[in-house]
Amino acid sequence: MTAGKQKGRVIFHIDMNSFYASVEMAYDPSLSGRPLAIAGNAKERKGIVVTCSYEARARGVKPPMPLWEAKRICPELIVKAPNFDRYRSSSKEMFQVLREYTDLVEPVSIDEGYMDLTQTPYRDQAYETAVKIQKRLQKELLLPSSIGIAPNKFLAKMASDMKKPLGITILRKREVPQLLWPLDISEMYGVGQKTAEKLKTLQIEKIGDLAAADEHALKQLLGINGPRLKRRANGIDLGEVDPDRIYEFKSVGNSSTLPYDSTDERELTGLIDKLSVSVSNRLKRKEVMASKIFIMIRYADWTNITRSKTLLNPSDAADEIANEAKALFKRHWRGNAVRLLGVTGTDLVKRKEAVKQLDLFSFQEDAKEEPIQKLMEKLNEKYGTDLIQKGIKIVKKESNTSGTSFNKDFFQDGRKDQ
Incomplete structure (x- = not known):
């Protein structure tokens, strides 16, 4: 990055190589250099390769390959179940290293993130700094990484993908x-x-x-x-590196693979009920409501369909989510054997900002509540905001079920209260 009167930004994209597999090798060095796969439900028929070592990839194994196929291709494949507590711990250590160089670190997921070094002493030694970071991650955490260096986030991301594993790539706009x-x-x-x-x-x-x-x-x-x-x-991306963006999320969903292919409608709709309860609990925990409900159906032949319905009013209620999801399922299910079902709430709005659109069906119910709402507003006005609220706000702790989520739950406990 050359010096000049108007210097451009210096953005890094750090991408950890085969992160889950690398973390397992860091904890158990005897796995190093061997074909290793991390697979969900490794002992069941629904096992899928989540990630794998480069040694396994060299033998043809790749995510999201079914585990039985991976073992057929590579009989010597070592398979381990995911250990998400271990991965979260390594992720936090990785980001702690990055934050020693700049406060502007934006985690994108558990194993990748952006750094903005523009206003730091490291900006004029970008490549040398990348080498130091990569060596530190390798030496201190035993984790390999690839780093892209560019004047914006998009180009940095594209650059980090160009050399794996252990690559460092500078990508300039003119290139x-x-x-x-x-x-x-x-x-x-x-x-x-x-x-x-x-x-x-x-x-x-x-x-x-x-x-x-x-x-x-x-x-x-x-x-x-x-x-x-x-x-x-065209190489143009004005997006800022925002450390708080990790706490934003666009959807809350859950899916489950059945232990056997099923055509039992009662069993399938029962699973949708359970998934809807899980989605509802997480929406409430995040204090958001979904404006749209998605379902995903994966058939026994691995074909997938997704369908959605926009709600009249945003909701976090399990029964409303379940009713819409089941209606979508019944409308689009072909009667074929189902392998997996998923329910997702999207187009999220904050609970406090959710505006209920009154219609002929909800007006009567809302009209009954209006005097109560006005009384609560008067009392809060006189004695202080939020002195009296309808209902009790219950903050539920999300279950510690193994798995990851698009809303980056693994960073939540590290967030500072505003």
Whole structure:
């Protein structure tokens, strides 16, 4: 990063290599250099490879491969069940190391994050600093990493993917046409399989095609995300490294694989009830409400369908979530044997900000409560805010069930109260 009158930003993206497998090797050095897979429900038919060592990948094993297939490809594969407490502990130690260099560290997940070194003494020794960080993580925590260095978050993320394991890559904006544009559109960060398929309807096959695409057509196809992806394809990303972003979340969901393929509607709707209770409890714990309910059905042949319904009013109630989820299931289930079901609440709004839209069905109930609400408002006005509230706020501790969540629960206990 060259010096000048107007210096650009210096952003790092740190990506831990085969994190779960690497943590297991750090705890048990006898696993080093051997084909290792971390698999959920390793002893059951539904076992799926969550991640694996590079030695296992070299033999053809890759996530999310079914465990039986991984063992067929690599008979000598060592399989361990996930130990999420161990991974959370290693993750916190990793981020503690990063925060020694800058306060601007944004965790993205349990094993990756951004650093902004622009206003630090390290900005003019970016590559050397990356080498030091990588060596420290390897020496102190026995964990390998790849680091991308760039003037923005998008390019830093793309750079960290270029050399694995133990890579350090600098990606400058002027190098985007040469290094990024020839890549297939599916290799671009932020473009999933479905988005890639949509983009190909516009003959966008490469990242360079997206960089030159018509912005109006992109907006029609993908909404506001279209122009944003085009800017990124041109190396433009104004997003800040925000340490508090890890505490934001967009969905709360839960899924469960049945112990056997089932066509029993009673059993399947019963599972949806249980999943809805779990989703409801987590929504309440986060003090948010869902505006949309998604269900996912995975059939015995591994085909998946997802369907959603926007609620009339945001909700965190288990029965409302379950009713909508079961209605979606009954409407779209083909009667085939089901392997997995999932229920997710999305388009979350904070409970305090949720505005109930009165309609013919809810008006009568709300009208009954209006005098009570006015009385509560008067008393709170006179004696202090929140002196009296309807109901009692109960903060439930989330169950310690093994697993990870999109809302980054593993960082919550490290957050400072505002």
